[in-house]
Amino acid sequence: MDWSLFMEEFIRGLPKVELHLHIEGALEPELIFALAERNGMTLDFPDVAALKSAYAFSDLQSFLDLYYSNMQVLLTEEDFFDLTLSYFARVARDNVMHCELFFDPQAHLARGVPIATQLAGIERGCQEALRRFGITSHVILSFLRDMSEESALETLEVALAHRHRFIGVGLDSAERDHPPEKFVRAFARARQEGLRLVAHAGEEGPHHYISAALDELGVERIDHGVRCVESPALMSLLAERGTPLTVCPLSNLYLKVFGQMSEHSLPRMLEAGIKVTLNSDDPAYFGGYMNDNFLAVQEAFGFGRGTWIELSRNAIEASFAEPTRKREMHDALSRYVG
């Protein structure tokens, strides 16, 4: 068989772990219309095709505007359940074994949807995914960095009534001019509660936001982090500490962080020995799910089996999965690669 076809089959079948997925970013246009109809809402777009034609982004903010607008159809526990299960049903086909998904509680609280409703629907979707597909998961509560730290702290206090339903906190939304330092108290409070800590940094924002997320917030993983290549000292530090980066290649392309996939910093980060993982971010908006991301990378860089095995191991190790689940995933990977 042709080498590139062989590699494509190999990559499609790899057991996968997704560590950077906004569940609201898995809201497909068809589901937006179905939920709007169920909830008696009228959308700004006449049909799916018209909505899809608006999916052309110039930067992070232009995407976020549509993303927050579309998620207004999420009102009931059932809506969050349907969204969550639709994501898992889709990635079961990509051989995803484990996922750690973000949700943006402040965006839903703003239109009166209680955190209890959001979490109940997401949790039920996760449980059903385990039952139907054997996919394990954890939920990460993400603070919106373009809102105040007071709002993040209030949201966390409300969410702590459901402490057992999420494993950690993250930081997302518009990065420019919203440095990690703004959230020192919110992350300290989360740490006090034994929550795991991650943050988006160095996506659109400067590389020193990555250092600040590590030093000021004490995060364990950096989401994106692709601009670390602008600082050789930071790259060495990330490699030395073994800090995982959850990189989202198609997202970076769609939000114009890189002009073309061939310009992506992924090979430079791997070369530097950084623990990179590959993920989809907002798959309904950025041209696809896990396998689409993996194959777009392969088309640009033509990696060999060794690099794919390294990326897969990194994701298992960087996950917050229980040790026994990590062992199962390592075993599945070992059986697959032979």
Ligand SMILES: Nc1ncnc2[nH]cnc12
């Ligand atoms: N790529 C991204 N960056 C920051 N915030 C987000 N929220 C959803 N997707 C995001």
Ligand SMILES: [Zn+2]
């Ligand atoms: Zn993200």
